[in-house]
Amino acid sequence: MILRTMTAMALAIGSTLLSGTAAGQTANPSLTANADGVRSDQTVREIALRRIELSVVVRGGLAETGVTAVFSNPGTETLEGDFRFALPEGAIVTGYALDLADYMIDGVLVDRPRAKAIYEERVRGAVDPGLATVGNDGVFHTRVYPVPPRGERRIRLRFVAPLASAAQSDELYSLPLDIAPRDGWSISVSVAGDGPAPSINWPGRSVGPMARDAKGWRERAEGRAPLSGMLAIGRGALPAALLSRNSLGERYVQLSGAVTTGTPARSDSVRIYWDRSRSHARGRHEDELLLLRRTLAALAPKRIELVLFNSSGADRRTVSGIDAAIAALKAVRYRGASSFAALTQESAPVDRCLLFGTGRPSIDRAARLTAACRLDAITTVPDADLAALRQLARRHGGQAHRLGADASLVERALAASTPGVTDVVDANGRSLPWISVPSRAGRWMVLARAPEGDAVAIRIGGESVRVDLPAEGAAVAFEGEGQMLASDALASLGASERRAEYVALSRRYGIASPSLSFIVVESPDDYVAADIAPAASYPATLRVEYDKQRREADGEQAEARRERIGEVIERWTEQVAWWERRFDPKAKPQRPAAQRGDVVPAEPVLVPVPAPLSIPTPSVQVDSVTADDLSQQRKLASEEGSGEIVVSARRVNTVQIAIDAWQPDRPYLKLLDAAPGAFDARFAAIETEHGGVPAFYFDIAAWLAKRGRTADAVEMVLAALDLPSADERTQTIVASRLERYGAIDRAIELRERIAVIEPDRPQPKRLLALALARRAKLRPDTAKTDLTRAVALLGEVALTPWGNDWDGIELIALIEANALIPTLRALGGEATLDPRLVKHLDTDLRVVVDWDTNATDLDLWVDEPNGERAIYSNPRTAIGGLLSNDMTSGYGPEEYLLRRAPAGKYGVKVDTYASDRIDPNGASVVTVRLIRNFGRPDESEQSVDIELLGDDDGEKQVGTITVRPR
Incomplete structure (x- = not known):
């Protein structure tokens, strides 16, 4: 099947420092291939990793990594290579390049569905494309076509990651590798700073202390023998301030300092926000509950509140003590989607709040949690949105924590009374962009945009600490801080809510995300045909040809837009003439209609x-x-x-309408049919086996709706949004089901989201318009607004020159728009359509x-x-x-x-x-x-x-x- 972005990578993540190391991926990296790009069991072919080169640069609390991989095709068929690389926890992919002719061509960030469509269209045309994505599961994935017979291809990957925190160990950069390249491997490591030599371990063997040079510590090794194990690198010394300058000319600083030992914090009241959506089902709940038990024991609250929330609402209760709280949380059933909609009204003040979840609402994304307390966020979910959790905690004076193998640092931070960093300001008291990053035991660390002055102030609780910045000459070329801060800012824009800003910021810093993929195509005319601009690093000779073809294409597109109205009017006039014609109801067939010889x-x-x-049935x-x-x-x-x-x-x-002829033949549906009253008990068992794909939740939702359990059906279908494999296709199906189940506002939210992220297809706009029209029938108070927009969207679909692929959609859109106009006019509105296109058929x-x-x-x-x-x-x-x-x-x-x-x-x-x-x-x-x-x-x-x-x-x-x- 066409691989929807990371659909096949629904990996079970263990309690490791790497989010990508999973049961479903036995090697890192992994490499597979299919003949001619056709993805089936019958087309799987052998492909070899010929060489891999890794380069790691550690500076303060960050590590930049570059990976170059060469893979070769030993056979006689043309192959599509499929390369995957499990990333360190919290990593941000910041670059991808593919070899074309004599160049390494950098990828361009494009909306994920559009990038996938561009790639697959060129695979069908047998030209050179490359597609690179990073999924919610923290796995980088690139598809490359073609890998010619007896030939090879080269790809390059770059990413930046924060170093992990550890109480007992300094081995804070960890990357599992399992490689046996035919022509060998090389690994180079550099760690900036003075101080003791950081430790380093190659996969499967210890190397010992690193060598010293003028800039820090370095180590390099290469060989042909297989490597299997963990590449582990210790953190260098942490000075008070490290100054960097990126390729955009922006200055950033890493700041660190000692944590003041705090006394245990006593809290009379504690509120626990516990996400009971499908997304949190992937968390390590035993670890979370152990941390919670110890934290509550340290805080010794007299009152404990539980707030269990998901897309269906919030269940609020007060429990008698720690044991009762733990017991209630152990009994949680994880259903529905992640949503803060039930938490927008501020509850009564409490001393402390703890939130356990993912931070990424998959529905009701405009809703913001508000809590009258200091709130700290904790997650063990591999694909949790740590940037969103940081922002949520920061708004409430707390911190966000990813609970790793060593929970002691998080436990101390939650139980201590000493607050963390609350702000970073310049000499005039203006807040600077900043984020906290993990540090070693006993220290705090932040990344901040460096001001023009020579000092900053760190606010910790009610105190302010001045930190002098290094001289300008000490600034080192490094991209990591700007990229990490940009990634944090993206969380506040949403993947689609402020799309233009989101895309612009992502491209400025080269940040891939689940909604933006890297695409490389073969030639300047391919970039023009795909209507995307090549990267700024595009070779100069190719850029000249692209610019020439782009100007020609722009002229052709302008002419097509000018001619479109005339073409549509002509086709619409013909359709109206058909409608007005009187046909003989007893007419005989004009001729036998044949389809592929079937008369x-x-x-x-x-x-x-x-x-x-x-x-x-729910479909009716x-x-x-x-x-x-x-x-x-x-x-x-x-x-x-x-x-x-x-x-x-x-x-x-x-x-x-009878649907049994095409109802899915699923064994789990037969199991539920056998005992409808035992749904909850049986569902828990079958979800464990079948709940890794969206189709399972669609089937169960239909089963529930058929039995009148509409609210449960809505909750079930929304759960599909929380799967790591969920993509725009998933959102489309969920939106359609929500419309049928009466959840029209949420359906429109998803339709809006898809229309924004897929602007180059007419269908998302049309389906959004139809959803707005459905809501207009239900909501008299907003009907005029909804119908006005619906007609405008359908008019846009009709008058945009989409190309031959969707020829004819203009007449369907006009039929639908004209059916809405009488109601719109009755409400006092007016259509924006050209009068020559207005006729109710x-x-x-x-x-x-x-x-x-x-x-x-x-x-x-x-x-x-x-x-x-x-x-x-x-x-x-x-x-x-x-x-x-x-x-x-x-x-x-x-x-x-x-x-x-x-x-x-x-x-x-x-x-x-x-x-x-x-x-x-x-x-x-x-x-x-x-x-x-x-x-x-x-x-x-x-x-x-x-x-x-x-x-x-x-x-x-x-x-x-x-x-x-x-």
């Missing part, structure tokens, strides 16, 4: 489906009907022998399909009562059926319209014509919407998700629509 029979053959369910939005109506509908459905939508000119007679029947994979050609078929099939080769039928343009490159939508529907049965099918050739095993989720009386006051809709696996080529029955005579 439609005289009477449509429909796949048998089971009798309708007595309870509507049911019209409001009376008890007598339902009785009549069940009788009609029983007589017909299948579940179907029955449409008449007045009302829907049967509103059920209502229809008896409308069928729309969308799907969620790229480069997948999926077709909508409708078999009409007269035996004619509306299909891409026969888009206009004798009775007036109209099928939209065939979308062959992925995502859809495709649409069938019929203004006046003759009586009879309409069979709706989807057909997988071609899956992505580099994604033969991936499952596409197809959403089919069946709508009657579209654009009319009595409009109603049923929708269903169908999962299509890579081997599901061919047609699949969706359902039937029966129109009865008036």
Whole structure:
């Protein structure tokens, strides 16, 4: 399957200093390959790590690391190389480069889904791209294509990481390696500063003290023998101030000092915020509870409050003592997504607050926790957002801690009364950008932007300590401090809330993140075609050619925008003419419609489906009907022998749609079906085995919703957002399910997020518009605002020249926009559409399909009562059926319209014509919407998700629509 960013890297992280060392990755680095970039078990091929070179520079509390890897293809097929490197805890990836011709080309940071799409499009075109990502699990991952037969490729990685803190050991930079490169390896290490020689250990053997030179301590080794074990480096001496200057000319300083021994802090009241979302399920709870027990024993509170929170709200309780608190936390069930929405109202003041969680809300991201107390944050979750936790703690006068193998330093910090650093200011008392970083026992350390003056003041509690800065000549070239501070600032921008600022800051300092990936493409025209600018370091000769082609492309794009309105008006005028034409309801098929040699029979053959369910499924939005109506509908459905939508000119007679024909065949669903009353007990067991992928939570949510447990279904589907493998595709499916379950505000939040991060596809904007329109039906007070924006978004979709891949989406968007305009005008609003594009086209029947994979050609078929099939080769039928343009490159939508529907049965099918050739095993989720009386006051809709696996080529029955005579 196409590898969604880090989907295959849902790794179980152990209690190690490395977030990336996991059961799922036995070697660091790891290297695999697939023939021709097709990712399946059948295409796995041998590939060799030929050489690896590592360079580590330790300065104060930071370490910069460079990795160069060369891998070779011993076979005769063209391969895609897949290289992964587990990063030290807290590491920030700051650079990636790939060899192209005679150059090492630096990658450009691009929105993750767009970078992936650019990469895979070029793999399909057999040109040279490279894609590098860093996942929430702390693993760097690059895909490189092609690795030619008997050829090799070279990649370069750079990252910066804070050194770990330790009470008993100075070995604070730790990197596990398991390598056996054919042409050998080299490792160079330098540690800045005076003082005793830092210790160093090569993987699997001890080297001893490092050698001294004018700048500090150095060691270098190389060889051919395999290395397996931990590269461990001790911290150098910690002076009061280390001054650095980065390549942007900015000055930074590392400051450190001794911690004043504090007395045990007594607190009469302690509040414990405990994240009970799916994200915290990956934490080391035994370690957290041991730390909590010891901390509470030291604080000796008279009152202990527990606040258990997730996306479903907060459970607040007061417990009788430490044992009761620990027992309650041991019993927590981790469900839903991480959210602070239930914690925005400040509770009664308490002396101390402790928060255990990840710091990264995956939903309700605008909500901010407020607590009337000093708050310290603790995490053991490998992919926790430490920068967000630092900011949260800092707002409340506390500190954030990652609980590692040695918990004693965290325990002392939580139990002591001596506060940590609360601010760093210049000579005029202005706060400087700063963050705390781990230090050795008995010391504090911060990184700060250096002011123009010669001193700074460190505020610790109510005191201020002056620290003199080194002379300007002492500044050393070093990038790490600026990158760490920029990473901290990114946490306040959010990955999508302030996207332009987020991207600009990330690119300024070269910081990759789960939402921004590095991309390298082959030539200047590839950069132009992908509409991305190459890195500033792009070779000068190639830059000249890129600039020339970019100017030409800009002119062509401007011309396309000018011509777009005329093209759309012409197509819309033709669509209106179709709508206004009177068709003969008794017309015979114009010709047999064929699809790949399959001639439609005289009477449509429909796949048998089971009798309708007595309870509507979560995929069905049911019209409001009376008890007598339902009785009549069940009788009609029983007589017909299948579940179907029955449409008449007045009302829907049967509103059920049978989905058993495509319901996922999952063993865990059968287990739950066998004993619905034992859900909680059985769910805990099956989640352990199956809960590593989003599809599991979608299945369970559907099971719950079918049984009327809508709130539980919402909680379950939101849990998918907290998985390390969750990506934009996950968010899209979650948004769709939330709309069906009635959680419209959260659905819109996700739609907004996707639209921001995927601006180069029309579908996210269209789906956001439709979600806003749904909310307008529910919220009269905001309906005008929502509808105004929805129409504007659909107009943008219609008038933007997207290119041939999505030709035809403009007519679908205009159909949908015009259906909203009458309601908008009734509310006193006005559409921003060109008047020539305003015409309300209502229809008896409308069928729309969308799907969620790229480069997948999926077709909508409708078999009409007269035996004619509306299909891409026969888009206009004798009775007036109209099928939209065939979308062959992925995502859809495709649409069938019929203004006046003759009586009879309409069979709706989807057909997988071609899956992505580099994604033969991936499952596409197809959403089919069946709508009657579209654009009319009595409009109603049923929708269903169908999962299509890579081997599901061919047609699949969706359902039937029966129109009865008036």
